[in-house]
Amino acid sequence: MTAHLHDWLELIFRWFHVIVGVAWIGASFYFNFLENRLDRAASRNREGMAGHLWAIHGGGFYYLEKFKVAPPSLPQTLHWFKWEAYFTWITGMVLLILVYYLNTQSYLIDPRVADLSPALAIVLGLATLAVSWVVYDQLCKSRMAERPMLLAGVIAVLLVLLSIAMTSLFGGRGAFIHVGAAMGTIMVANVFFVIIPNQRDLVDALKENRAPDGDKGKAGLQRSRHNNYLTLPVLFIMISNHYPSTYAHEWNWLVLVLIMAAGAAVRHYFNVRHLPQRKVWILPAGALLMVLAFFITMPDTRAPGGADLPEISEPVDDQAIRAVLDQRCIACHAANVAQGGIRLQDDADVHRLASRIHATVVANRSMPPGNVTGITDEERAMISAWYQGLER
Ligand code: HEC
Structure with a gap:
């Protein structure tokens, strides 16, 4: 319940954040555009005016005019x-x-x-x-x-x-x-x-x-x-x-x-x-x-994930990888909690996602996040060796 609530609060605020962010930056882009595209020559003879601009949007024509400094008096509504x-x-x-x-x-x-x-x-x-x-x-x-x-x-x-x-x-x-x-x-x-x-x-x-x-x-x-x-x-x-x-x-x-x-x-x-x-x-x-x-940022495929991982000489099979995933990943990547839409319960899924697993666990080590589940270097090396084995 609390995890779900946290998730939904995050959803709502992220959505809200993007909406107001779009409104803010959108308006900012729009006024930059206005400033850059004002027809200044046309307003030369209109006293106090810096320029104007015609636009069409949503089926209507718009006419905007910019003052050099300010209008002679304050309009009733100013946005x-x-x-x-x-x-x-x-x-x-x-x-x-x-x-x-x-x-x-x-x-x-x-x-x-x-x-x-x-x-x-x-x-x-x-x-x-x-x-x-x-x-x-x-x-x-x-x-x-x-x-x-x-x-x-x-x-x-x-x-x-x-x-x-x-x-x-x-x-x-x-x-x-x-x-x-x-x-x-x-x-x-x-x-x-x-x-x-x-x-x-x-x-x-x-x-x-x-x-x-x-x-x-x-x-x-x-x-x-x-x-x-x-x-x-x-x-x-x-x-x-x-x-x-x-x-x-x-x-x-x-x-x-x-x-x-x-x-x-x-x-x-x-x-x-x-x-x-x-x-x-x-x-x-x-x-x-x-x-x-x-x-x-190109992953180094010759030394996948860096030379600092221990050497693994024997081939690593699916079963060994299953044990690692069950211990280090399943808490966040199962059917009920599929973080990032990633499920790691079935070997078929694991094979399909092999390159992402390799990228996140070995190459850039973004998984597990902050290494909360305490994956060892040995285990990262196992995933690396397993992945190399798959490719051949
Ligand atoms: C504490 C929870 C947690 C654990 C443990 C965890 N993950 Fe994740 N994982 C996440 C979250 C959250 C995301 C979504 C990240 C995002 O969208 O920004 C994610 C995303 C991913 C992705 C997709 C991101 C991408 O760039 O492709 C992969 C692949 C992945 N995890 C693999 C793993 C593997 C393999 C393990 C175990 C070694 C693991 N994760 C352990 C929480 C976790």
């Missing part, structure tokens, strides 16, 4: 976009607790990386989110803000260091999610502490008939830009738990950095696509980073 962002963070934090903090042994702590106690792991995780925001925020408020490229470079270096730090503290899956949660926290805090207050100032200025605070405007723009480049990397991290070949790799921090850089590059391409110099090379450069990550 704000902020709850999508706040709810994405709230549901994300609930998920972090449900999936990682209530289950530190499976996905957060990996004794091969660092033998943390559950309480320490959780404190370190939460502290990472808070410290990341404070450091980032201070950097943005420092004099470095006057040199946007330098600031972006420093933030990128810090993200690399964060990836290294997280993967040296937590198991791969929990490490990736904490890098993502730190970036997500920064993005939402940008909305909450900088972007929305700046918009509020714009509105107040209009009401009070004064000029808006230029500094606030500048800061808002800077934070929006940063958020824009963080979206694709964070989206990858949200789905990364499906890809043990990335997070469970020996060089997982590097793989993460490459994929994040690829995401930022693709985002950059879409940001500058409409400009006279389209910089098409950015896309192949991003693709190249992905190809690099592909080759780095």
Whole structure:
């Protein structure tokens, strides 16, 4: 019952998280598109107007116009976009607790990386989110803000260091999610502490008939830009738990950095696509980073799963493997609890899934999660030898 309840809470919050996340990032992409595609020439003769845009969607024509600064008076209804962002963070934090903090042994702590106690792991995780925001925020408020490229470079270096730090503290899956949660926290805090207050100032200025605070405007723009480049990397991290070949790799921090850089590059391409110099090379450069990550994560079939496993000289038959699976896997992979849709009770299924079993137990060692069932290196070596035997 409690396990089932936990499962359903996770389901509901994950669903919720994806829905509000789509709404947030979708709106953000849409407004980026508007900004980039405004017909500025057409509005040149309309005083105070920056540009307009025609669109068709859902069978209707839409006409939008952007003001250079603000309309002469405040409209009666003004739509704000902020709850999508706040709810994405709230549901994300609930998920972090449900999936990682209530289950530190499976996905957060990996004794091969660092033998943390559950309480320490959780404190370190939460502290990472808070410290990341404070450091980032201070950097943005420092004099470095006057040199946007330098600031972006420093933030990128810090993200690399964060990836290294997280993967040296937590198991791969929990490490990736904490890098993502730190970036997500920064993005939402940008909305909450900088972007929305700046918009509020714009509105107040209009009401009070004064000029808006230029500094606030500048800061808002800077934070929006940063958020824009963080979206694709964070989206990858949200789905990364499906890809043990990335997070469970020996060089997982590097793989993460490459994929994040690829995401930022693709985002950059879409940001500058409409400009006279389209910089098409950015896309192949991003693709190249992905190809690099592909080759780095390629399982080594010559020494499957690494040379550190004990040698097994005799052939290993199904019966021997059955004993290992029954002891180490069945608790989570039987007919009644088929985690990840994987059932390991029948030998036929085991043969069908042999390559996945090999990949998760030997090559990237993501199974059993956090090695909760205490599989030995000897047993991993047995699965490796059994798998080699099957292939021939
Ligand atoms: C404590 C529970 C638990 C134990 C024990 C466990 N697993 Fe899993 N396994 C999971 C969960 C949860 C998933 C789903 C992971 C996901 O979708 O992110 C999974 C997914 C898998 C997958 C599919 C993932 C993929 O990348 O193909 C395979 C294969 C697998 N497990 C094999 C094994 C084997 C073999 C063992 C025993 C050596 C084992 N598991 C032990 C919980 C467990």
